[in-house]
Amino acid sequence: MIALVACAGPPPPPTDSPPSPSATFPAVHPTTFPTALPTPTEGPRTFTIGLASAPGTLDPANAVDQAALLITRHLYEGLTAYEPGATRPIPALAEAWEASADGLIWTFHLRPNVRFSDGAPLTAQAAARNFDRWLSREPSGAYTFWRLMFGGFAGEADEDGAPLSLVAKVETPDDRTLVLALNRPEASLPSTLAMPSFALVNPAAFADGNFGAPTANSAGAGPFSLYSWTSENIIHLVRNPNYWGVPPQPDELVFKVIPDDTQRLLALQVGEIEGVSHLNPKDYAADGQHDTRVEFDPPLNVLYLGFNQAHAPWNILDCRLAVAYALDKGRYVQAFFPGDAQAALAMQPPSVWGYAAPPADRSRDLARAAEHWEACRAAVEFFPKSATLYVPPIPRSYLPDPAGLGLAIQNDISTTLGLDVLVAAPDWQTAWLPDVHAGRADLFLLGWTGVNGDPDSFLCPLFCGAEGAFNSDELGQPLPPDAELAQLLLSARAVTDPAEREALYAQAHARIFDLVPAIPLAHRQTAWAFRANVNGNVPSPIENVFLRLTLEP
Amino acid sequence: MTTVALPSTAEAVQAIVAPLSPGELAWRRFRKHRMAMAGLVTLVLLSLYVSLGGPLLSQGYCTPIGRTVRGEAWANCNDTSLKLQPPSAQHVFGTDVIGRDIFARTIYGGQISLLIGGAAALMAVIVGTLAGVVAAYYGGWVDSLLMRFTEAMLNIPTLFLLIVTAKFFGGRLPSVNFFGRELTGSVLVIILIIGGTSWMYLARLVRANVLSLREMDYVLAAQALGVSNTRIIFAHLLPNTLAPIIVSTTLGVANAILSEAYVSFLGLGVQPPTASWGNMLESSYKYLETAPWLWFFPGTLVLLTVLSVNFVGDGLRDAFDPHSSRHL
Numbered sequence: 006m007i008a009l010v011a012c013a014g015p016p017p018p019p020t021d022s023p024p025s026p027s028a029t030f031p032a033v034h035p036t037t038f039p040t041a042l043p044t045p046t047e048g049p050r051t052f053t054i055g056l057a058s059a060p061g062t063l064d065p066a067n068a069v070d071q072a073a074l075l076i077t078r079h080l081y082e083g084l085t086a087y088e089p090g091a092t093r094p095i096p097a098l099a100e101a102w103e104a105s106a107d108g109l110i111w112t113f114h115l116r117p118n119v120r121f122s123d124g125a126p127l128t129a130q131a132a133a134r135n136f137d138r139w140l141s142r143e144p145s146g147a148y149t150f151w152r153l154m155f156g157g158f159a160g161e162a163d164e165d166g167a168p169l170s171l172v173a174k175v176e177t178p179d180d181r182t183l184v185l186a187l188n189r190p191e192a193s194l195p196s197t198l199a200m201p202s203f204a205l206v207n208p209a210a211f212a213d214g215n216f217g218a219p220t221a222n223s224a225g226a227g228p229f230s231l232y233s234w235t236s237e238n239i240i241h242l243v244r245n246p247n248y249w250g251v252p253p254q255p256d257e258l259v260f261k262v263i264p265d266d267t268q269r270l271l272a273l274q275v276g277e278i279e280g281v282s283h284l285n286p287k288d289y290a291a292d293g294q295h296d297t298r299v300e301f302d303p304p305l306n307v308l309y310l311g312f313n314q315a316h317a318p319w320n321i322l323d324c325r326l327a328v329a330y331a332l333d334k335g336r337y338v339q340a341f342f343p344g345d346a347q348a349a350l351a352m353q354p355p356s357v358w359g360y361a362a363p364p365a366d367r368s369r370d371l372a373r374a375a376e377h378w379e380a381c382r383a384a385v386e387f388f389p390k391s392a393t394l395y396v397p398p399i400p401r402s403y404l405p406d407p408a409g410l411g412l413a414i415q416n417d418i419s420t421t422l423g424l425d426v427l428v429a430a431p432d433w434q435t436a437w438l439p440d441v442h443a444g445r446a447d448l449f450l451l452g453w454t455g456v457n458g459d460p461d462s463f464l465c466p467l468f469c470g471a472e473g474a475f476n477s478d479e480l481g482q483p484l485p486p487d488a489e490l491a492q493l494l495l496s497a498r499a500v501t502d503p504a505e506r507e508a509l510y511a512q513a514h515a516r517i518f519d520l521v522p523a524i525p526l527a528h529r530q531t532a533w534a535f536r537a538n539v540n541g542n543v544p545s546p547i548e549n550v551f552l553r554l555t556l557e558p
Numbered sequence: 559m560t561t562v563a564l565p566s567t568a569e570a571v572q573a574i575v576a577p578l579s580p581g582e583l584a585w586r587r588f589r590k591h592r593m594a595m596a597g598l599v600t601l602v603l604l605s606l607y608v609s610l611g612g613p614l615l616s617q618g619y620c621t622p623i624g625r626t627v628r629g630e631a632w633a634n635c636n637d638t639s640l641k642l643q644p645p646s647a648q649h650v651f652g653t654d655v656i657g658r659d660i661f662a663r664t665i666y667g668g669q670i671s672l673l674i675g676g677a678a679a680l681m682a683v684i685v686g687t688l689a690g691v692v693a694a695y696y697g698g699w700v701d702s703l704l705m706r707f708t709e710a711m712l713n714i715p716t717l718f719l720l721i722v723t724a725k726f727f728g729g730r731l732p733s734v735n736f737f738g739r740e741l742t743g744s745v746l747v748i749i750l751i752i753g754g755t756s757w758m759y760l761a762r763l764v765r766a767n768v769l770s771l772r773e774m775d776y777v778l779a780a781q782a783l784g785v786s787n788t789r790i791i792f793a794h795l796l797p798n799t800l801a802p803i804i805v806s807t808t809l810g811v812a813n814a815i816l817s818e819a820y821v822s823f824l825g826l827g828v829q830p831p832t833a834s835w836g837n838m839l840e841s842s843y844k845y846l847e848t849a850p851w852l853w854f855f856p857g858t859l860v861l862l863t864v865l866s867v868n869f870v871g872d873g874l875r876d877a878f879d880p881h882s883s884r885h886l
Binding site for chain 2: 333336337340341369371390391408409413416417419420423426427428430
């Protein structure tokens with residue numbers, strides 16, 4: 006899995022977790038399903054959601070902005086979906102799947118009698134046409150998320166001639182079976198396929214070159230279908246009559262673009278819209294006033310302080326431990342976040358499966374810091390005079406006040422350990438990221454968003470040795486901070502049994518806790534505000550779906 | 559009745575007749591310069607503030623450490639839950655962006671700023687005077703070499719030179735202990751950089767002065783008597799060119815304090831947590847309107863210091879100037 010370190014890149018993609026009336030479940034995926042669902046009552050109920058910006062396209066494969074991902078989530082569905090409020094993959098258009106022992110052959114059994122919103126039936130061939138489209142980039146497009154999650158496109162190879170694309174071949178043995186042959190094992194495939202970017206579309210729709218534009222046919226298999234997308238950027242969705250699952254509660258969903266933060270909040274306060282995203286932190290204070298309520302989605306990111314073990318003395322465990330005991334997460338979270346973050350204990354948020362609570366919370370403990378620092382000084386012959394701490398020069402989604410936090414960390418390390426810390430905050434794109442990735446920092450303050458909700462997407466991009474931020478050899482080639490940890494994480498990619506994977510990630514977390522390649526600091530949440538009489542929002546770390554919204558009388 | 563003790567005739571005569579030494583003359587002229595005296599008094603008060611303020615006034619209960627701390631530890635105690643507090647009884651100058659006491663930081667920052675001002679000016683004086691006097695006295699290729707180098711240095715914009723050298727040398731020097739206070743290497747770097755980039759005008763000034771002095775008869779006499787060059791330079795030439803040196807030194811102190819503020823404001827100077835008035839201003843930049851106490855106190859102290867030093871420099875110039883229009 007390739008990912009851009011901390012490029013706060015794509016916002017957590019919204020996907021949904023459709024309630025499944027079908028009783029067919031894959032044996033390997035025991036999942037809890039909502040059993041009793043309220044049946045929709047009569048009268049059209051419309052919910053209007055305020056957006057900060059207009060979607061760039063409604064083509065799910067080419068949607069990159071948060072608005073587009075949110076809307077396409079409601080129009081389309083993929084082979085898998087996310088469990089409501091969590092990130093485990095559950096069956097959606099595929100009612101079951103299994104992987105071969107080596108993790109290279111994945112067989113998806115499609116749900117019978119599913120139709121797209123335009124009436125065309127979902128067949129394995131139609132699904133395969135979607136994969137062909139992503140692989141071949143035809144019709145042309147950026148296919149950003151495919152490149153990010155699947156490595157590349159058909160025919161592309163790296164310097165050694167190994168194909169870049171994760172998917173080698175797509176086969177359809179029969180109408181209801183789709184077989185994906187992979188170039189390398191990737192156990193998080195079902196999670197990735199639940200991302201809204203990999204939702205299935207009726208091939209007839211994307212054959213039309215206009216697909217994704219306001220006037221085009223939506224033709225998805227999601228709970229809603231596109232009714233209109235006006236020039237004022239009001240996007241109107243109505244229930245999809247052909248939807249295979251439990252019909253959504255709202256009859257209609259309207260997405261309204263109000264770019265100005267204040268206007269958008271005002272629209273919520275007067276009841277013109279029922280919910281807004283991208284809430285300005287200063288507006289959290291208005292929580293509870295004007296009949297509104299703020300809800301936080303569980304976090305899908307981690308802010309951490311990383312150590313570059315290629316630079317002395319950070320290769321010594323005691324030195325890293327001393328810093329861990331010198332920092333005061335609890336206070337940082339209070340002081341440098343507008344009340345929307347929690348102190349992090351591990352390198353992934355607890356809201357993502359695979360989380361294993363560490364045996365202890367390492368927070369400020371001056372006696373221990375001093376003790377480890379003494380051991381650290383004793384272990385290093387030529388102790389460096391100072392350490393360079395890279396602090397992002399601009400706010401990131403997981404770090405609203407980098408300068409303040411950088412100063413506090415510098416102050417805490419300097420005063421507790423007596424080590425000079427130089428803060429570096431050069432230009433983000435041209436200097437900061439290249440420097441940190443090339444291993445020029447000693448310490449760095451950075452965050453990570455795990456796009457597909459799989460623990461692998463948090464741990465492996467950081468600790469499998471893809472970037473030189475944590476460690477590198479004499480020639481500057483990236484190394485993992487710990488070879489055994491990298492081995493563990495890579496082997497977890499080849500294990501397809503979720504329970505077995507979970508055990509491996511528990512081991513990985515324990516090893517990360519022991520070795521401290523990085524100190525987890527905080528997880529930041531996303532805030533939504535709703536009218537007080539709107540119920541049924543399911544806060545989820547990875548997606549926002551409004552299938553269960555109801556109005557209190 | 560009181561008896562008035564009259565001075566003896568001899569004393570009285572001596573008091574009237576004995577001529578004032580140049581130093582006494584200068585001091586008399588200086589005393590008459592009101593702004594200079596005000597500047598001197600302010601400087602003395604500021605020195606007391608930064609030297610005695612630390613041990614006497616800098617202490618408080620540091621919550622993150624869990625005990626009462628004194629001195630610099632208090633200036634570096636960051637209780638982030640108290641960040642950006644306006645001035646109050648607890649924190650008379652308020653707190654900064656990570657909850658440190660600004661009052662304590664102005665004291666310890668002042669030590670650094672004044673130290674940098676003094677040390678950098680001293681360094682500039684030594685380098686500038688030596689370059690000037692050696693160039694002028696020896697003349698010939700020595701003069702050409704030194705003066706071309708001086709001009710080359712002058713041709714590079716000082717601010718640019720400061721920034722580049724600060725970036726290049728930042729963090730490369732070890733900490734030093736100065737009067738029992740541990741100073742980060744960045745302080746030393748800044749002193750060297752500011753001293754190393756501000757000696758050129760003085761060198762030219764001294765050279766011009768010495769060029770005329772070395773033609774004086776007493777220098778010729780000394781040479782004829784076989785006095786060594788070193789002795790001629792230090793015993794005859796330098797004392798006679800002391801006036802411009804002293805004046806330029808005082809002004810150099812003010813400039814050095816300002817340069818430190820520039821460089822630290824750009825984040826290249828003294829590295830936190832060591833405070834300096836300049837780097838305190840830097841972190842206040844984002845809060846110009848919302849938290850004015852962040853810049854008001856260090857800014858005012860820089861202003862006061864630089865103003866006072868300039869007044870004192872003015873006073874000294876008038877005092878040492880034999881052609882001064884001010885009469886006794």
